């Protein structure tokens with residue numbers, strides 16, 4: 217048999233698959249097997265993507281694999297990995313890297329091994345020795361006593377009895393104790409923050425109706441479209457619908473994948489699935505240890521767990537017979553991967569659900585125009601508790617000298633007086649946005665990027681938010697020696713100090729990337745805010761995600777239209793989602809609530825619709841606008857960025873890529889650029905943007921164009937990145 221093997225090498229130039237002759241003793245090798253193969257002078261790990269009875273290579277040039285690891289990868293995952301590589305202009309090795317068991321790496325041996333522990337049990341002689349008062353040391357006796365109640369892990373036994381390793385080995389030598397190595401699963405801890413789900417188990421009419429819609433699609437015998445959008449306002453009980461839908465899939469003997477934006481920020485959601493389904497839930501995310509990830513993956517692969525909850529990478533969970541994929545908060549931008557392959561988990565989920573005949577259920581309070589346009593809609597317009605959504609007030613910041621409007625101060629003051637809670641969102645971290653010299657007007661900018669540096673006062677640093685560069689805060693201007701340096705703008709760090717001073721003794725909690733991005737740091741802030749009798753939670757967009765704090769009576773969004781000042785066709789959508797999501801966090805308890813939105817342009821349609829909680833109206837307007845401009849969902853957008861150290865080569869490369877795209881233009885695509893982008897991480901950048909009416913041919917042609925141009929020696933030193941569906 218011939219195995220066609222895709223080598224897992226990061227090199228872009230190597231394009232498999234390559235043929236190998238499988239010897240008779242490797243009879244278990246098949247599609248999805250992992251092999252160690254000789255490759256030139258090296259040995260590399262590869263995946264069998266196909267088998268055949270004959271090869272085009274002459275027999276004497278065919279070599280045999282060196283080792284086989286058995287059939288690791290289900291064929292449908294193999295196909296999915298290769299499809300992602302094609303769809304996102306990446307390499308097969310990188311696409312396969314997404315679906316392989318965690319810890320596979322590109323070496324020739326798996327890097328993560330199952331964890332084994334030494335386990336001690338008492339033998340029959342051991343029981344006799346305890347009974348007849350044999351000569352034993354005090355600690356050895358304590359160890360035997362402890363084991364009389366049942367075997368236990370050796371390390372724990374030694375800890376609890378003070379018996380040493382030598383003592384234990386002595387007991388083993390005398391035949392009183394048996395020691396064995398057993399494999400133990402490493403389980404991640406799923407923690408819940410904030411209020412536990414205390415709603416009653418009976419569903420509202422809207423939930424019942426939505427669930428029935430999902431189940432009907434699950435049971436429909438025809439392979440018609442099973443993609444659905446659950447549009448439910450915040451607090452409408454979408455998670456309960458997901459839970460019931462997962463239960464329905466499990467009842468039908470099928471598995472489920474539940475995608476959540478970021479586990480660290482939404483532990484409540486992950487926790488609810490674990491509570492409801494127990495051991496059949498596996499959690500996969502990047503904050504797990506390598507061992508935990510390895511073990512959770514294999515629990516899914518062996519079918520011991522049938523529900524996988526996790527962020528975007530969980531879309532590749534190795535479950536078989538998939539019946540349901542849930543995408544919670546489907547508007548969230550974290551579903552798009554930043555690095556190569558730049559996949560969008562929502563798009564991959566559609567593909568995977570389609571191939572498996574599974575239902576796709578995307579839920580949100582603020583649907584994307586793409587989803588609204590193409591998915592079957594289910595609607596839950598009211599909150600489960602019957603409360604109305606809080607009133608939203610727009611406050612104009614034109615001619616305001618302060619970061620907080622008097623009206624905002626007044627409402628925060630009421631929160632303090634009433635002893636309730638508020639959430640304040642300012643999507644800008646650090647102390648101030650930039651620093652200038654009062655003497656000569658110098659602006660402190662990043663040496664590697666064309667952006668200004670942000671002052672972080674506690675860290676005493678000026679930092680670049682694009683490349684991570686940081687430098688000490690200057691005392692004087694290096695150009696004119698002036699010491700009058702001015703700080704402009706306000707970030708969360710500065711606002712924290714202002715609020716803490718103005719609202720004392722009310723406690724202010726700050727949540728942004730500087731207060732810690734680890735699970736521990738985020739948990740600490742969220743549990744602290746939840747446990748406090750009253751307080752203010754201040755932070756970047758992290759505070760608008762999924763938390764449920766019933767005592768919050770005030771939500772504030774500062775500089776709400778800042779996002780609209782960026783030239784991005786998704787700016788409107790982002791602004792609407794940010795305000796609407798934060799509005800949903802307020803007024804979920806007895807005391808009701810209100811929301812204040814501070815903005816310069818209070819007439820921006822995104823803000824006006826958000827004040828009316830009018831997602832449908834907003835999306836309708838957005839779709840009309842995008843149809844005119846030829847933006848998604850009425851086209852596929854693909855971005856090519858060329859970059860180089862010096863100015864010039866990147867622009868010529870972008871021009872060369874564009875020149876190869878004329879067949880697309882002839883087919884109705886619009887090609888924009890090359891246009892310069894701001895310098896980032898020391899690299900000059902140029903971009904070509906394609907708006908194509910048909911997706912697949914456009915991606916194919918772009919891939920070829922970029923491959924041809926990048927192989928041309930005239931464009932040496934230029935890096936290329938192709939990003940379909942850029943965010």
Ligand SMILES: [Zn+2]
Pocket residue numbers: 653654655656657658693694695696697698
């Ligand atoms: Zn100066």
Ligand SMILES: [Zn+2]
Pocket residue numbers: 662663664665680681682683684685897
């Ligand atoms: Zn920088």
